[in-house]
Amino acid sequence: xxxxTQPEKLLSVFKGAPVELKCNYSYSGSxxxxxxVQYSRQRLQLLLRHISRESIKGxxxxxNKGETSFxxxxxxxxxxxxxxxxxxxxxxxxxxxxxxxxxxxxxEL
Amino acid sequence: xxxxxxxxxxxICKSGTSVKIECRSLDFQATTMFWYRQFPKQSLMLMAxxxxxxxxxxxxxxxxxxxxxxxxxxTLSTLTVTSAHPEDSxxxxxxxxxGYGSGNEQYFGPGTRLTVT
Numbered sequence: 001x002x003x004x005t006q007p008e009k010l011l012s013v014f015k016g017a018p019v020e021l022k023c024n025y026s027y028s029g030s031x032x033x034x035x036x037v038q039y040s041r042q043r044l045q046l047l048l049r050h051i052s053r054e055s056i057k058g059x060x061x062x063x064n065k066g067e068t069s070f071x072x073x074x075x076x077x078x079x080x081x082x083x084x085x086x087x088x089x090x091x092x093x094x095x096x097x098x099x100x101x102x103x104x105x106x107x108e109l
Numbered sequence: 110x111x112x113x114x115x116x117x118x119x120x121i122c123k124s125g126t127s128v129k130i131e132c133r134s135l136d137f138q139a140t141t142m143f144w145y146r147q148f149p150k151q152s153l154m155l156m157a158x159x160x161x162x163x164x165x166x167x168x169x170x171x172x173x174x175x176x177x178x179x180x181x182x183x184t185l186s187t188l189t190v191t192s193a194h195p196e197d198s199x200x201x202x203x204x205x206x207x208g209y210g211s212g213n214e215q216y217f218g219p220g221t222r223l224t225v226t
């Protein structure tokens with residue numbers, strides 16, 4: 001069965017510091033990975049997906065099949081990055097999503 | 110962008126009663142809608158997948174007779190929690206996905222907080 005692991009419940013960094021939110025997955029098929037973000041009092045929204053290979057709000061994530069990882073990175077954290085981040089794995093023809101437990105990112109001044 | 114609404118945003122009901130939650134795609138046709146459940150400080154757990162005009166597919170461990178899902182149109186899906194009990198208290202979130210060509214991205218609703226007393 002598929003699984004997504006986010007080892008850190010809370011990550012606190014200072015403004016301007018680099019950020020890395022870890023995500024590991026287990027899935028026997030070909031994975032499609034996503035990062036979703038939830039800002040305070042807002043709904044869940046897509047941040048980026050690995051197939052797009054794009055940078056959104058300065059965030060990037062590279063799929064490493066050898067390490068089964070999809071870590072989210074940003075070189076310089078901003079205060080507005082403070083939010084809950086969920087890593088998700090899409091499986092099956094119906095594109096069902098399996099979510100990790102989430103990491104709360106707190107960017108301090 | 111694509112918007113998904115949920116109604117109500119919160120509801121309190123007595124044990125034994127039924128509660129209906131609506132999920133609507135406001136500006137696109139959603140061929141597939143998903144229902145999730147989220148407990149405090151925990152992740153989203155997929156409950157079921159519903160395709161317009163067909164029966165919902167439930168995840169293992171989810172009682173289909175307790176959580177009735179109807180996806181009668183391309184813009185509306187409903188989740189009815191029947192004979193609710195306090196352990197059904199949770200945050201219920203729906204998402205909607207358009208058809209082929211829409212990128213298959215899921216758009217999430219704001220969630221519905223259900224409290225069963």
